[in-house]
Amino acid sequence: MTRRSPRTLRRAGVAFAVLPLAWGLAACGSDDDTAAASTDGGVADEVRLGYFANVTHAAALIGVEQGYFADELGDGTTLSTQVFNAGPDEVEALFAGALDAAYIGPSPTINAYGQSNGDAIRIIAGAASGGAQLVVREGIDSPDDLRGTTLASPQLGNTQDVALRTWLTEQGLENSVEGGGDVTIAPTPNSDIPNLFQSGELDGAWVPEPYASALVLDAGGTVLVNEKDLWPDGQFVTTHLIVRTEFLEQYPETVDALLRAHVESVEFATDDPEGAKAAVNAALGEAGGRELAGPVLDRAWSELTVTYDPIATALARSAENGVAAGTTEEEVDLEGIYDLRPLNAVLSDQGLDPVTSEGLGEE
Incomplete structure (x- = not known):
């Protein structure tokens, strides 16, 4: 796999913003100006991607730093990124139409799916296991x-x-x-x-x-x-990649491009751990934080697995845990939460094994 220079990202003109912790709905604008416009049937003018400045979001950090997202999206689609502290704030932004896709943990995802009666979001890939x-x-x-x-x-x-x-x-x-x-x-x-x-x-x-x-x-x-x-x-899901259902349906070509970049990031993390750690560290610095000392980064990296497998077997237990914890009022029916068809198409094109939703969605 070819490793791209971070300069590729800068040439593509990625818009980057670090959100304050108290970010709220007032910053989102109206429905008219939050929906991404289509340039050519299925291709969006802009993708607004959320993630955390955490090593558990390595796939996102690598994809941004190495320019994989920008390269796969091409010149016709602008990538805008926003950094969050935790998943509930990301869900708020997704519901408000201020994000199109997000790297996020299972509990906020389950809550978002339940609160929207299964309409608002779909999980389209895994991103990390472990690391907590x-x-x-x-x-x-x-x-x-x-x-x-x-x-x-x-x-x-x-x-x-x-x-x-x-x-x-x-x-x-x-x-x-x-x-x-x-x-x-x-x-x-x-x-x-x-x-x-x-x-x-x-x-x-x-x-x-x-x-x-x-x-x-x-x-x-x-x-x-x-x-x-x-x-x-x-094995348990720490992070996965979700999209707004409306965006998935309206811009399938753009979602495919996101997933190609995501798989490329995961493969880079697997094939070149040292290069991946360097990319993650640089991205952490650019995300408004500071780069990690070598021993901290090495230990953090050893505690997790970067993967596109959503580890769907763990999601039902995560839903049960939310009820036990008191953060979810009642257990959410997870049927339909996954749409892994675009990911499995990308994996098939690259000769990689498909992943499964364990009966909780399309694959």
């Missing part, structure tokens, strides 16, 4: 030691928040989305967690990479729970 841990301060060695502590998650209802609340409940530790209980959960932006942990204001956090590795290597934390130990064969 509960890191705690010295002196916490068991679940019982967590009584009276304050733990962080990136945002109420995001994937790590649901995982933390579910696990605490399974350990017999009461917690509530309203606050209080045996353990207090404080939804906190990822970027704020390390300083609060080091200052003693937080006793731990269930976070994605690279924040888990930063807490361990830079802040003296220890891993109480590695989430992959809670799943069969250590």
Whole structure:
């Protein structure tokens, strides 16, 4: 696979924006000016793509930094990117028509699907498995030691928040989305967690990479729970790629281009880990943060798998966890949430094995 220079991206004129954490619907505009215009039956003038400045979103970071998205979309389609802290904010932007596609975790995706009665979004590819841990301060060695502590998650209802609340409940530790209980959960932006942990204001956090590795290597934390130990064969979906259903139906050629770039990013991550880590680090810096120290990046990378497989077997359990955590009122019927036909067509063209929706959608 040919590795493209980051200069390719800059030549293509990608529009880039880092969103503030309090980004809201007021910035979205009207329905008339949020719908992407078509240039030639199935091809959009613009794709608005959301993702996080996390290593668990490596496929997005690589695709932007290496210019894969810009190259596959071509000169007729502008790529605009927006960086978020957590999935619920992305869902808000998708519902408002301010995003067309997003790299996002399973819990916000399930909530979006349920809230829209299955109409708003479709999962079109996997992006990452693994890469989330509960890191705690010295002196916490068991679940019982967590009584009276304050733990962080990136945002109420995001994937790590649901995982933390579910696990605490399974350990017999009461917690509530309203606050209080045996353990207090404080939804906190990822970027704020390390300083609060080091200052003693937080006793731990269930976070994605690279924040888990930063807490361990830079802040003296220890891993109480590695989430992959809670799943069969250590495989669970951390990130996947979703699109607005309307966009998928209106611009199939553009969606195909996104997926070609996505697969190219995954293959690059698999075939050239060192080059991929360098691309991810550069992209993290350009996304408004800072590049990671080598040991933190290496540890974070070792904790996850970049993949286009959506690991559909894990999604039903994620839906059950949302109900157990109290972030979803009732279990969502997931039938139809996947449309993997475009991805499997791309994989077939490249001689790669197809992926499955496990009966939860088209493939």
